[in-house]
Structures are given as structure tokens and as C-alpha cells.
Amino acid sequence: MRDAPGDDYCFDIGPMGAIGEQGSLMLRINRHCPWNRCLFCSAYKGVKFEYRTEKEIKRDIDAIERLSHMLSSAKPGQPGEVVREVLSKHPEVYDDGSVGEQALDVRYASLTHVARWLVSGARTVFLQDADALIMRTPELLEVLTYLRAAFPSIERITSYARSRTLTHKPVQELRALREAGLSRVLVGVESGCDAVLEFMQKGVTAEEHIRAGRKVVEAKIRLVAFVMPGLGGKGFRDQHMVETAVVLNQMRPDLIRLRSLAIQRSSPLYKRYEDGAFGCPSDDDMVDEIELLVRSLDFPCEIETGQLTNMLFEIAGKLPEDREDILKTIGRYKAMSHEERLRFRFQRYSKYYLPYVIDRGRSDFELEEQFEEAYDRLQRGAADAERKIEQAIFEMKSRCIP
Ligand code: SF4
Incomplete structure (x- = not known):
């Protein structure tokens, strides 16, 4: 609900982006996670999923456009100077005594976010939060079309999507989304082993991962699959990565991002670990899993480690051409005493x-x-x-x- 004139200069920014999206505009399609039950995840625990309407999102895009006009009409300079000039020239927005500090903070955060985006070239957008594609396709198409009409400079639009959500989208809808600008979909595969997926309450099966991935590839949207070494714990250690490789070989993502397990204190998995229901794998176990995966992938793709939870974070390259180099990196570590x-x-x-x-x-x-x-x-x-x-x-x- 916007009731002060300055409210036309702010928009909703969610808490989470994604690796590689630091310079992107965050456009919030919905709030939090519609599933929110994965044991290893603490991202949205304690908060309820909320849909946002097409109207609300378009209003955010209007606010982003207003902010970018304000910033573009300021004297060229360092981003900090430009923001300062806008702040001083628009006291009706940023020195508005009729609203509280919190509202002013939101306006300020919106301004600096757009300033950073413009500096990075206003080329990339990330749709928030955890499963933006759960929005009905006709509405999402409207939003994407509206966004690109406002900012023709946009070259890449990325979104997270759950495999379960993707299985409900016909390929032709995904194609339409790609034509409207959706260029990348990030899917948290985590594991291709049904026993692991069930234990972790991922809410999806290996077969659904495969179906979802194939649809995205068929729609010619770039597919990024997140995989979590260590998620099988000690109990499903071997099964986890063997079956994950089988699933990935059928999904055929363009890029695989490894994010090795770290048991967050704020996640439900922590309690399972404390109770002894989940055995935490060692770093060496996870390195072995990565080696197995790299050896087992049989299609051309890129692989990278997106997080520092991956102890060997230098693992990156194209498969199959860089396979031997990656295995050498792993081998050097394993050869240590x-x-x-x-x-x-x-x-x-x-x-x-x-x-x-x-x-x-x-x-x-x-x-x-x-x-x-x-x-x-x-x-x-x-x-x-x-x-x-x-x-x-x-x-x-x-x-x-x-
Ligand atoms: S679907 Fe993603 S964001 Fe939601 S609980 Fe699972 S891992 Fe977390």
C-alpha cells in the first residue's frame, strides 16, 4: 500500500540473490519460498510464502524507472556522488518528515540498488525469491514484457525455479517466457537420489528433476543445476553422488554449480545432526564425491564451485575438455599426507x-x-x-x- 508521494520511489527487494547476480537488478516476483521444508536450508524458515500480483510488480518497475531517471539526470560522477546529489535534490522523497525511519531506509535502499545496477550497465535482472516461476505464466509474461519495455538494455533475466514447479509448466509456456526475456533458470537439484531427497524433504523426486530439466533445455533456456556434495551424509554417501550423476546426465544442464554441504545452525538439519540422525560427511568425503561426479558426467557442460563451502573452490572448467585438469587438482589434494x-x-x-x-x-x-x-x-x-x-x-x- 503506497500512501505517501515518496512511496513511488521505492520497491520491494528480497533478502536473497544468487551467485553471479551481484550487479543484477532484484525484481521481487513473490516473497519467500512456497515449499520451505528442505531440512538443509535456512533461507526462509519462519516466514510465510506470499504471492505478489502483476499490478504490484509493475508498480515496482515504475518506481525503478523513476529512480533511474532521477539518477540519470544527476551530474555524472562516482555512484556515491550521484546518490548524494539525488538525496539533496529531492528532499520531498528523502527528507520526508511524514514517514518513519524505516520507510526512509527502504527508499534509500531502493535508490542505491538502482544506482549500482545502472553502474553495472543495467543489463542483468534476477527474479526473486526462491521460486519466481510459480507465478502464473500469462502474468509473468506481462511482467517480463513490461520490464523489458521500460529497460531495453536488459540482456539477461535469471530466476530460481523448483523442479516441481517446472514439471507443471508446459514447454510452450517456458518457450514463451524465454521469448519474453527469461534466459536462465537456476534449479536446486541438490541430489538425484530419491532416498536423500526424501530424507531432506526436498519435495521432489529424481524423475521430476529429470522431467523439469528436459523441459527447460527443450525451451532453450540456459539451465544451471545446483548440486550439494555431502547431502547424503554418511548413510547415503555413495548412492547420493552416483545417482545424482545419472540424473544430471539426463537433465543435461549447461552449468553445474557445486555447493558442498555446510550444516547451518539455523536449519532443521542441525537438530538431526545433533540427534545423530544425520552423520556429517568430512571434507575428504565431499572431495571424493566431487571426483566421482566429474568422472561420471557424460555430456558437455560447465562445472564450477560457487561457494567457499567447497574446500577445493578452484574446481572449474568445461567438460569434457577440462576433466583431466580438474581431476589433477583433486588428485594433488588427495596425494597430500x-x-x-x-x-x-x-x-x-x-x-x-x-x-x-x-x-x-x-x-x-x-x-x-x-x-x-x-x-x-x-x-x-x-x-x-x-x-x-x-x-x-x-x-x-x-x-x-x-
Ligand atoms: S526449495 Fe529452496 S529455498 Fe525452498 S526450502 Fe528448499 S532449498 Fe530452501
Whole structure:
């Protein structure tokens, strides 16, 4: 509900983007996740899914257009200077005493978001939140057409979609969405093993993943599949990745993104882990799973590690041509002695993952101390060094995912 003139200069921005979408415009098609039951996920727990209407979204696009006109008519300069000029020239919007601080914050966040998007060329858009394609196709087509008419510079539109949602969309609807601008769909496959999918309450089967993927490929929309090494825990460790490779070989995504499991304290899986119902796989187990996957994929695609939960985050390349190089990277790690691997992992996580946890403003002195103590034990060759390191790494991963 917009009731102050300044409300025409703000729009709804959801909490989550996606890897590779940092410069994109976030356009919120709906709020949160319509499924919201996956055990390993904490993204939208505690919040209820909400549809947004075509009218609401178009109103957001109008606000984005207004903001981009304001920003474009300011004196050219660094983004910060341009934003400052807009703030000072439009006190009716940004110094509006009739609304509270929270409303002003939303207006300010909208302005800076559009400023960043314009600086990055206004070429890419990400549809939020977890399953934008659940919107009825005729309405989504209207939204995409409206968006592209307002911003002809847009070259790429990306959305998350659940496989279950995609199975309900006829291929011709997906084709129409592609023609209206939808160029990439990100699907959280996570596993192709039904036992794992069921345990994790993913709400989809391996067969549905395959059907969904084939539809997207048939509609000529770029398909990105997220896969989660470690999700089979200790119980389904081998089955998980063997069956995931079988499913991917039938889905044939253009890109596979690995995001190795990190058990988030805020996810329901944490409790299962504490209760002993889920055995947390080691980093070495997950490296073995990745190796198995890389060896088993039999179609041309790209593969990459999108998150620092992947200890070997340098794994990236095209298959089949880069397969041997990727396997060599894995082989170098596996050829290390037990102690070398421990040091390697510790250094890697301390250098790249830990600063992210600390930078997120959590002021996590306890975790920093845990790492310092583990390092001290390692240097002194203490008998409990390994246990301390594993505890510190597990704690760090449970805090947040970079
Ligand atoms: S569908 Fe995606 S966003 Fe929703 S609960 Fe599962 S992993 Fe999380």
C-alpha cells in the first residue's frame, strides 16, 4: 500500500540473490519460498510464502524507472556522488518528515540498488525469491514484457525455479517466457537420489528433476543445476553422488554449480545432526564425491564451485575438455599426507571463509579464539590438534555460508 508521494520511489527487494547476480537488478516476483521444508536450508524458515500480483510488480518497475531517471539526470560522477546529489535534490522523497525511519531506509535502499545496477550497465535482472516461476505464466509474461519495455538494455533475466514447479509448466509456456526475456533458470537439484531427497524433504523426486530439466533445455533456456556434495551424509554417501550423476546426465544442464554441504545452525538439519540422525560427511568425503561426479558426467557442460563451502573452490572448467585438469587438482589434494591436508584445509578456511563470517558484523570473538587455539595446538603438535581444528571448521560453517 503506497500512501505517501515518496512511496513511488521505492520497491520491494528480497533478502536473497544468487551467485553471479551481484550487479543484477532484484525484481521481487513473490516473497519467500512456497515449499520451505528442505531440512538443509535456512533461507526462509519462519516466514510465510506470499504471492505478489502483476499490478504490484509493475508498480515496482515504475518506481525503478523513476529512480533511474532521477539518477540519470544527476551530474555524472562516482555512484556515491550521484546518490548524494539525488538525496539533496529531492528532499520531498528523502527528507520526508511524514514517514518513519524505516520507510526512509527502504527508499534509500531502493535508490542505491538502482544506482549500482545502472553502474553495472543495467543489463542483468534476477527474479526473486526462491521460486519466481510459480507465478502464473500469462502474468509473468506481462511482467517480463513490461520490464523489458521500460529497460531495453536488459540482456539477461535469471530466476530460481523448483523442479516441481517446472514439471507443471508446459514447454510452450517456458518457450514463451524465454521469448519474453527469461534466459536462465537456476534449479536446486541438490541430489538425484530419491532416498536423500526424501530424507531432506526436498519435495521432489529424481524423475521430476529429470522431467523439469528436459523441459527447460527443450525451451532453450540456459539451465544451471545446483548440486550439494555431502547431502547424503554418511548413510547415503555413495548412492547420493552416483545417482545424482545419472540424473544430471539426463537433465543435461549447461552449468553445474557445486555447493558442498555446510550444516547451518539455523536449519532443521542441525537438530538431526545433533540427534545423530544425520552423520556429517568430512571434507575428504565431499572431495571424493566431487571426483566421482566429474568422472561420471557424460555430456558437455560447465562445472564450477560457487561457494567457499567447497574446500577445493578452484574446481572449474568445461567438460569434457577440462576433466583431466580438474581431476589433477583433486588428485594433488588427495596425494597430500593426512597432516598436510589438515594444514591445507585449516589455512584455506581461515584465509577465505573465516573473514567472511567475521565481516558479516557478527563480531564472532568466540569463533576467532577457537581458530587461534586450534592453530596453536597444530603448531605445537598437540594430540588434540585435529579435533580442535575439525570443531572450529564445523562451527564456522554452521554460522553462515559465504
Ligand atoms: S526449495 Fe529452496 S529455498 Fe525452498 S526450502 Fe528448499 S532449498 Fe530452501
